[in-house]
Amino acid sequence: MKIPLGLTIPLRNPFSRQLLRRSENGFFACLVVLSLTSACALIQPTPTPTIIPTLIPTSTPIPTSTATPRPTNTLAPGVTPPTPTRTRTPSMTPLPTSTITRTTVPSPTMTPSPTLFPRPTGKINRIDTRFRSVSLNMDRRILIYLPPGYDQQAKRRYPVLYLLHGYGGFDLPTTTQLEQWGLKDLSESMMLSGQMPPAIIVQPDGFMPSPQVGVWASYWFNHSPNSDNLKWGDYVWKDVVNFVDTNYRTIPDRDHRIIAGFSLGGTGALSIALLHPDLFKVVGAHSPTFRGADGSIPFFGDEAWYNQFDPIWLTQNTNAIKQLDIWLDVGTDDTNVRRCGPESDRCVEAYEVLLVSKNIPHIYHGEWSGPHDAPYWMTHISDYIKWYASKLIGQ
Numbered sequence: 001m002k003i004p005l006g007l008t009i010p011l012r013n014p015f016s017r018q019l020l021r022r023s024e025n026g027f028f029a030c031l032v033v034l035s036l037t038s039a040c041a042l043i044q045p046t047p048t049p050t051i052i053p054t055l056i057p058t059s060t061p062i063p064t065s066t067a068t069p070r071p072t073n074t075l076a077p078g079v080t081p082p083t084p085t086r087t088r089t090p091s092m093t094p095l096p097t098s099t100i101t102r103t104t105v106p107s108p109t110m111t112p113s114p115t116l117f118p119r120p121t122g123k124i125n126r127i128d129t130r131f132r133s134v135s136l137n138m139d140r141r142i143l144i145y146l147p148p149g150y151d152q153q154a155k156r157r158y159p160v161l162y163l164l165h166g167y168g169g170f171d172l173p174t175t176t177q178l179e180q181w182g183l184k185d186l187s188e189s190m191m192l193s194g195q196m197p198p199a200i201i202v203q204p205d206g207f208m209p210s211p212q213v214g215v216w217a218s219y220w221f222n223h224s225p226n227s228d229n230l231k232w233g234d235y236v237w238k239d240v241v242n243f244v245d246t247n248y249r250t251i252p253d254r255d256h257r258i259i260a261g262f263s264l265g266g267t268g269a270l271s272i273a274l275l276h277p278d279l280f281k282v283v284g285a286h287s288p289t290f291r292g293a294d295g296s297i298p299f300f301g302d303e304a305w306y307n308q309f310d311p312i313w314l315t316q317n318t319n320a321i322k323q324l325d326i327w328l329d330v331g332t333d334d335t336n337v338r339r340c341g342p343e344s345d346r347c348v349e350a351y352e353v354l355l356v357s358k359n360i361p362h363i364y365h366g367e368w369s370g371p372h373d374a375p376y377w378m379t380h381i382s383d384y385i386k387w388y389a390s391k392l393i394g395q
Contacts, residue, residue, distance in 0.1 A: 116395050117156050120149025120198055124188045128174075131243045135234035141205040142240065143176060145184060146248065147191050147198035157249045159256035159392045160200045162240070162280075166263030167217045168374075170205045178203060181378040186385050196385070197394025200248055204240045206232065206265070215297055220261075220268025221309035224301025233309060236268070237276045251395070258388055260284030260327070262377050263337075267291070270311035277323040282391045284327040284384065287372055289337050290346040312345065315354055326362035327387055328352055329380070331370035338366075363387070 125146040133140045147158060169177040176183075183201070190196035206218045208230070218232040236259075245252045259280045261269040266288030273283035291297075293306035300306050307313040315321045330338045330348040340347035345354075348366070355362050365383075370376030 117149075117153050119194050120147065120153065120191065122148040122152070124148060124184055124191075125150060126184065131239075133235050133239040135231040135239050138209065140235070140239075141170075142243070143179075143203040143205075144244070144248070145187065145201040147200065148188060149198060150249075156198070156395055157251045158198055158200045159394055160202060160244060160250050160258070161388055161392065162202045162204070162236070162257065162259045162269075164220055164236070164259070164261030164265030164268045165203065165206060166261070166265045169262070169265070170203065170207055171216075176203055177374060177377075178381070181374070181381045183381060183385070186382055190385065190389055196389035197392045199392050199394065200244065200250060202240065202244055204236060206236075206268070212299055213297060217264055219264050219291070219297075219299075221271055221306075223299035224305045226301060227299035230299075233268075233272055233275070237272050237279055241279065251393075254279055254281045256393055258282040258284070258391055260286070260384070260388065261288075262286040263372065264289045264291070267311060271309045271314070273324055274311055274314040274318065274320045275309070277320045280324070282325040282327075282388075284387065285329075286327075286377060286380075286384065287330050287334060287337055288328075288348060288351070290348070290351060292346050312351060312354070315351070315358070315360075321355070321358065321360050325391060326355070326360065327384075328355070328362060329365035329368065331368055331372065331376045332366070333370055334372040334376070336372040 127144040127146065128141070129144070130139045130141050132138075149156070150158075163178055163183075165176065165178065172180075187196060187199075187201060191198045206220055207216050208218050208228075212227065218230070220236060221233040222231040223229055241257075244250060250256070254277070257280050259269045259273050260266070260283060263286075266285035267290060269283050270285050270288060273280045288311070290312060291300070292310070293300040293303050328348065328351070332338070334348075338348050340350050344350075352362075352364050352366070355364075365380075368376070368380060370379065
């Protein structure tokens with residue numbers, strides 16, 4: 001150890017002082033050698049550190065996406081689609097016992113995007129009319145909103161939003177509940193401001209001409225042949241869609257169609273989208289009911305019949321769910337459909353767990369307060385429209 005002369009080092013412990021004495025002895029021994037040999041080892045200078053240049057990372061090109069082939073309603077391997085004569089009952093997926101942490105998804109921020117056409121002006125053209133349903137063999141009422149600028153921009157074609165009502169909703173003489181909650185005014189305002197692509201909005205009537213066991217709503221699926229045998233599901237995906245595509249300037253493919261509904265209309269929207277993912281890409285289910293074939297309503301038939309239209313069975317046993325963009329919500333105080341009864345999986349919470357267990361991407365809002373009623377849906381109609389707008393693709 002070399003200690004330069006004149007350097008004072010404070011030593012606070014015996015070990016340090018002992019080390020210094022040893023160092024001093026070695027230093028004087030070196031002086032003796034210098035006097036005898038007139039030379040000593042030169043003190044080497046402290047080496048200059050070498051600066052290593054910093055590497056600048058090279059950006060990796062972003063891969064180009066590949067177009068996805070047009071999806072089809074493909075059954076999962078080994079699963080045979082049910083038929084009315086089958087007696088197979090749905091295979092139930094056990095619900096996980098662990099608690100799943102939910103992340104609240106904020107409503108999308110709307111950014112106007114450039115289009116081929118200028119932003120429209122004017123008002124929504126509201127058309128309340130009737131048309132002939134081949135599937136039902138009867139005339140049906142339908143309410144259609146044509147977007148602002150529809151008549152002025154004659155070469156423009158439009159995406160379509162189909163909305164299905166619940167047990168109530170279309171039983172008013174001159175309006176609908178969705179319209180009373182602000183659907184028309186909010187949509188018109190967002191289209192004019194550029195927050196929503198101009199789109200055609202369709203509300204079909206799903207009430208039966210006469211009730212069954214006191215029930216007026218059709219529930220939006222094909223009824224059992226052992227009851228009235230009316231094809232209310234075909235009425236929507238076949239007759240309503242064909243009527244709209246034939247008479248208005250739509251963009252007639254799945255990428256430009258959304259189907260959604262509230263209460264039993266939410267269940268109907270899921271059922272139709274799962275059966276026809278070739279027609280609909282996006283589905284919204286607001287407080288869906290998930291009623292089963294328990295014998296209380298005759299047109300549900302037995303399990304073998306209703307499995308064909310049941311969103312739970314279709315999600316468990318087909319791959320169609322993987323082809324859909326899904327929204328699901330329910331109020332925290334909804335005692336009708338939020339939580340399941342004993343040994344049941346027919347509720348919104350169980351269906352959302354099913355989606356999680358199958359790794360199906362989806363948006364879920366289970367944190368909003370409110371029961372199963374009109375004020376809850378009216379409160380969130382703007383959230384629904386903003387989400388629809390973020391999924392609509394216009395020209």
